[in-house]
Amino acid sequence: MSLAPAIETAPPAMPFKARLGGWGTAILLLSVWAALLIATGLYRPDFFAHQTLLAIAFTMAVVGVLAVGQGIIAISGGFIDLSQPAGLILSGLIAVRLSEAGLPLPLVVVGAVLTGMAWGALNAAIIVFAKLNPVIVTLATNFIGLAALYLIFQLAQVPNGSEIYHFGRTNILGLPAIWWPMLLIIVVTGFLMRSTRYGRRTTAVGGNRAAAKARGISLKAMRFGTFMAAGGFVGFAAVLFASAAGPFNPSSASTLQLNVIAAVILAGISLAGGRGNFWMLLLSVGFLSTIPTSLVFFGLSSDTQSIFQGVLLMIAVAIDGYRARRSPT
Amino acid sequence: MQDAAPVLEARHIRRHFGAVVALADASLNLYPREVVGLVGDNGAGKSTLLKILSGIVAPSGGDIVIDSKTVLLRRAQDAMDAGIETVYQDLALVDTMSAYQNVYLGREELSPNPVARFFNLVDDKKMRARAREVLDALQVKVPSINVAVKGMSGGQRQCLAIARALLWGRRIVILDEPTAALGVRETGQVLEVIRDLRKHDVSVIIVSHNMQQLMSVADRITVMRLGRSIATRTVKDTEVNEIVGLITGAIPGDSPEALAQSAAQSAA
Amino acid sequence: MFETRNTRALAIVALAVPALLGLTSLATAQDKFKLGMLVGGNTCCEWMKAQGDVARALAEKEGWDYVELSNNNDPAVALKNAQIMVQEGAKAVIQFNGQPSSNPAISAVMKAAGIPIVTYDIADPGMYFVGIDNLAAGIAGGEQLGMIIKDKWNCAPDLVISSEGAGAGIVNEWRTGGMRTGVKNICPDIPAEKFVSFEGSGDAAVALQPARDLLAANPNAVKMAVVGINDGGVLGLINAAEQLGRADQVIGWGQDGAFITGDNVNPHLAGSVFYFLEGYAVYAIRDVIKPIAEGKDVPLKADAGDPASKVQPCPVSAEQAKAVPDMAERVTQLLAAPAGTTAYDLFCPNKG
Ligand SMILES: Nc1ncnc2c1ncn2[C@@H]1O[C@H](COP(=O)(O)OP(=O)(O)OP(=O)(O)O)[C@@H](O)[C@H]1O
Numbered sequence: 011m012s013l014a015p016a017i018e019t020a021p022p023a024m025p026f027k028a029r030l031g032g033w034g035t036a037i038l039l040l041s042v043w044a045a046l047l048i049a050t051g052l053y054r055p056d057f058f059a060h061q062t063l064l065a066i067a068f069t070m071a072v073v074g075v076l077a078v079g080q081g082i083i084a085i086s087g088g089f090i091d092l093s094q095p096a097g098l099i100l101s102g103l104i105a106v107r108l109s110e111a112g113l114p115l116p117l118v119v120v121g122a123v124l125t126g127m128a129w130g131a132l133n134a135a136i137i138v139f140a141k142l143n144p145v146i147v148t149l150a151t152n153f154i155g156l157a158a159l160y161l162i163f164q165l166a167q168v169p170n171g172s173e174i175y176h177f178g179r180t181n182i183l184g185l186p187a188i189w190w191p192m193l194l195i196i197v198v199t200g201f202l203m204r205s206t207r208y209g210r211r212t213t214a215v216g217g218n219r220a221a222a223k224a225r226g227i228s229l230k231a232m233r234f235g236t237f238m239a240a241g242g243f244v245g246f247a248a249v250l251f252a253s254a255a256g257p258f259n260p261s262s263a264s265t266l267q268l269n270v271i272a273a274v275i276l277a278g279i280s281l282a283g284g285r286g287n288f289w290m291l292l293l294s295v296g297f298l299s300t301i302p303t304s305l306v307f308f309g310l311s312s313d314t315q316s317i318f319q320g321v322l323l324m325i326a327v328a329i330d331g332y333r334a335r336r337s338p339t
Numbered sequence: 340m341q342d343a344a345p346v347l348e349a350r351h352i353r354r355h356f357g358a359v360v361a362l363a364d365a366s367l368n369l370y371p372r373e374v375v376g377l378v379g380d381n382g383a384g385k386s387t388l389l390k391i392l393s394g395i396v397a398p399s400g401g402d403i404v405i406d407s408k409t410v411l412l413r414r415a416q417d418a419m420d421a422g423i424e425t426v427y428q429d430l431a432l433v434d435t436m437s438a439y440q441n442v443y444l445g446r447e448e449l450s451p452n453p454v455a456r457f458f459n460l461v462d463d464k465k466m467r468a469r470a471r472e473v474l475d476a477l478q479v480k481v482p483s484i485n486v487a488v489k490g491m492s493g494g495q496r497q498c499l500a501i502a503r504a505l506l507w508g509r510r511i512v513i514l515d516e517p518t519a520a521l522g523v524r525e526t527g528q529v530l531e532v533i534r535d536l537r538k539h540d541v542s543v544i545i546v547s548h549n550m551q552q553l554m555s556v557a558d559r560i561t562v563m564r565l566g567r568s569i570a571t572r573t574v575k576d577t578e579v580n581e582i583v584g585l586i587t588g589a590i591p592g593d594s595p596e597a598l599a600q601s602a603a604q605s606a607a
Numbered sequence: 608m609f610e611t612r613n614t615r616a617l618a619i620v621a622l623a624v625p626a627l628l629g630l631t632s633l634a635t636a637q638d639k640f641k642l643g644m645l646v647g648g649n650t651c652c653e654w655m656k657a658q659g660d661v662a663r664a665l666a667e668k669e670g671w672d673y674v675e676l677s678n679n680n681d682p683a684v685a686l687k688n689a690q691i692m693v694q695e696g697a698k699a700v701i702q703f704n705g706q707p708s709s710n711p712a713i714s715a716v717m718k719a720a721g722i723p724i725v726t727y728d729i730a731d732p733g734m735y736f737v738g739i740d741n742l743a744a745g746i747a748g749g750e751q752l753g754m755i756i757k758d759k760w761n762c763a764p765d766l767v768i769s770s771e772g773a774g775a776g777i778v779n780e781w782r783t784g785g786m787r788t789g790v791k792n793i794c795p796d797i798p799a800e801k802f803v804s805f806e807g808s809g810d811a812a813v814a815l816q817p818a819r820d821l822l823a824a825n826p827n828a829v830k831m832a833v834v835g836i837n838d839g840g841v842l843g844l845i846n847a848a849e850q851l852g853r854a855d856q857v858i859g860w861g862q863d864g865a866f867i868t869g870d871n872v873n874p875h876l877a878g879s880v881f882y883f884l885e886g887y888a889v890y891a892i893r894d895v896i897k898p899i900a901e902g903k904d905v906p907l908k909a910d911a912g913d914p915a916s917k918v919q920p921c922p923v924s925a926e927q928a929k930a931v932p933d934m935a936e937r938v939t940q941l942l943a944a945p946a947g948t949t950a951y952d953l954f955c956p957n958k959g
């Protein structure tokens with residue numbers, strides 16, 4: 011972590027160093043990740059094994075896709091979407107019902123993604139028309155959504171032996187089948203965010219709402235666009251989640267929330283909006299997903315893991331705050 | 340500027356916010372390649388008038404005429420489409436984005452390649468090249484067009500925002516206190532860019548509380564008091580004391596007829 | 608003349624009838640026994656809802672009034688609910704309080720009001736204990752799994768994995784620990800270091816990731832027995848093993864029977880232990896509430912070891928479980944059976 015100040019204190023007006031500052035996040039993440047891997051490997055040489063790779067990659071899949079959705083909300087100035095658990099469970103329930111009806115996997119995916127987008131649109135509608143703070147709205151919709159879901163079902167599970175069931179348990183090229191879509195989504199979204207008009211405007215709205223509005227960008231349309239896109243990713247994550255989770259209930263996804271937010275912050279996607287590189291999510295999610303596995307190899311119990319994650323989240327928030335304070339706005 | 344029809348006329352604009360009358364009756368003419376200064380005491384209604392001309396605030400009454408056609412400016416986009424570019428006091432730029440991205444904000448060029456276009460991809464190469472061209476033409480100096488503008492000086496930021504107007508082929512640029520937060524050297528830089536705009540066929544409306552500055556850059560000055568435009572003077576036929584007198588009320592404003600006359604005179 | 612008299616008489620009757628009706632109904636309401644039910648209200652488990660449904664149906668059969676409140680899995684709510692029950696004039700109360708920290712306070716409230724209270728599964732000195740002997744249930748399931756370990760692996764497994772649910776406190780120790788004891792009863796020579804644990808929160812989806820990590824950290828284990836606080840926790844490890852391509856290396860035995868019925872039973876879940884949680888009201892009403900309603904004196908038995916009414920655990924193999932109907936159907940059949948018949952009597956294929 012000591013790398014951060016060294017890179018970040020570079021004079022902002024110097025183009026070369028500023029560009030290095032952008033990649034500073036990558037260098038920092040890669041070094042802490044490598045340090046963790048090496049330390050664990052030294053303690054337990056059998057850490058470097060295919061089983062470990064699989065364990066970490068499976069953990070990455072759902073968190074990674076959710077982090078992309080969370081990142082879109084953050085970069086567009088929506089701070090955080092606290093309703094991801096409810097959106098995930100709702101879309102997951104749809105995925106289960108559709109696969110119970112015998113639909114092929116692609117249609118299950120479409121159904122879940124559309125459900126997630128509808129969930130996002132609902133959030134956006136409340137935020138836009140009631141003119142409320144996105145954090146408060148998503149906090150409320152998550153609470154209400156989970157309570158309502160509990161009235162509909164207590165347990166859901168994709169049918170044993172169904173296409174989606176196998177999807178959650180198969181490997182492709184030595185890595186989980188559900189890991190590859192996550193990789194693709196992060197790489198493609200990272201590219202689109204930096205190179206499309208939509209991506210530019212999303213970033214601009216998060217960076218300075220008033221300036222974006224003055225340039226003729228519709229804030230309402232952007233709000234709907236970002237929440238529906240983010241919801242779509244939650245819907246897709248729900249397919250990955252349902253494929254592997256076995257029986258799940260409305261509260262099963264709540265533990266994911268902290269990890270997802272920590273991943274977004276560690277990746278340098280500012281919660282203040284307007285800044286971030288989605289490719290960094292690959293590193294932050296990879297690093298965060300390695301921690302619990304490493305802890306187990308070190309022989310630490312699962313209770314210490316939650317403490318560890320809490321501490322890490324605090325460090326991440328501190329880094330984010332430090333970055334924000336440094337910008338002379 | 341002689342004989343030409345005004346590029347922009349604001350006629351008897353009114354606007355109230357609830358019980359507060361921000362504009363009672365404000366009129367303003369702007370001719371091609373002209374810089375008009377707009378002055379008045381705090382709360383005289385200058386910013387409100389500019390916001391109306393930028394489509395940010397809707398007028399309660401009055402007409403806006405551009406190229407002899409009455410227009411309705413309902414949104415910021417309408418004003419931009421009508422060729423009006425507004426540079427705001429503080430909300431011009433997105434700090435986290437680079438200079439060229441800011442210059443193109445809201446009007447990002449799409450790639451010429453149809454496939455890339457389909458995927459909404461932008462043409463960064465072209466935007467960078469054009470941004471560089473325009474900044475050079477206005478002699479605006481920034482460290483790099485590729486780094487976030489948050490580190491740039493106030494003068495550089497104002498110049499970037501002004502350069503935007505030229506880049507998009509605007510004919511009217513509106514500036515609300517563009518030098519309010521700037522040091523002496525930076526102010527000079529911004530005024531230079533404003534003078535340069537004239538060469539590029541752009542007309543300018545500028546609000547400032549600095550009389551010396553206005554006299555050095557403007558062709559005419561319109562004075563506002565309590566929501567009314569009360570007088571317009573040609574810079575070479577007036578002096579600072581007269582303008583200050585008009586602002587404070589020490590010198591009475593012109594009658595409506597005189598106002599019309601003085602507008603006609605300067606046009607003639 | 609007659610007419611006026613008639614109308615007056617009519618008016619008197621018209622006024623008197625409802626008044627009399629009201630008085631009688633008031634009298635019956637006062638005579639009527641009122642049962643209060645505080646359901647657990649944790650979103651995890653459908654049986655918490657069913658516990659209320661069965662209690663309601665049985666109370667109606669007895670002709671009692673019935674009030675139900677949900678504890679929302681929150682100790683403070685549970686305490687407030689108890690106070691509401693006092694105001695409601697309940698004559699006896701049943702509760703499932705999954706967050707038992709407020710139990711002493713609830714006991715005090717009930718004692719002050721002179722209302723007897725039955726608690727399911729989690730004991731408190733001031734409450735009639737009705738429920739499973741969790742330790743016995745754990746041991747019973749563990750012994751069944753032990754027999755499989757003996758048969759298949761000659762009592763030499765590489766690991767005996769516990770999927771813990773520490774949030775459930777002592778219940779977790781009874782069930783998960785009891786299962787380990789049961790395994791040891793059959794295979795006493797399994798060395799202590801073969802027993803490993805992970806926190807799975809009793810939720811298959813939540814247990815998945817820690818279970819994967821545990822498997823990865825034990826790459827050489829190929830004969831793994833899994834026990835846990837409930838079926839979900841055990842299933843979490845089985846699903847993780849499926850993801851890591853090691854499903855054939857694990858055999859699980861659960862608790863609570865949540866995932867051992869229906870057509871979606873995982874082939875690596877060898878069995879579970881039914882408590883038929885939905886049907887506890889039969890025990891509570893038969894052995895505590897009804898005698899009280901009839902004016903009998905029921906001694907307060909508050910200890911899980913010497914309960915007011917003991918629910919028998921029912922260990923079942925996956926094969927035997929096929930004969931057991933799912934919960935909705937069990938509730939239907941239970942309510943159709945003669946009063947006092949328990950779910951264990953009706954459905955346990957493996958009666959001890
Ligand atoms: N959105 C608004 N709501 C209510 N009143 C407003 C609003 N905008 C402006 N006003 C009022 O209208 C009047 C004119 O304000 P305006 O900002 O146009 O003045 P100004 O000439 O730009 O002053 P300054 O030199 O201080 O910038 C003021 O009394 C102001 O308080």
Ligand SMILES: [Mg+2]
Pocket residue numbers: 385386387515
């Ligand atoms: Mg102003």
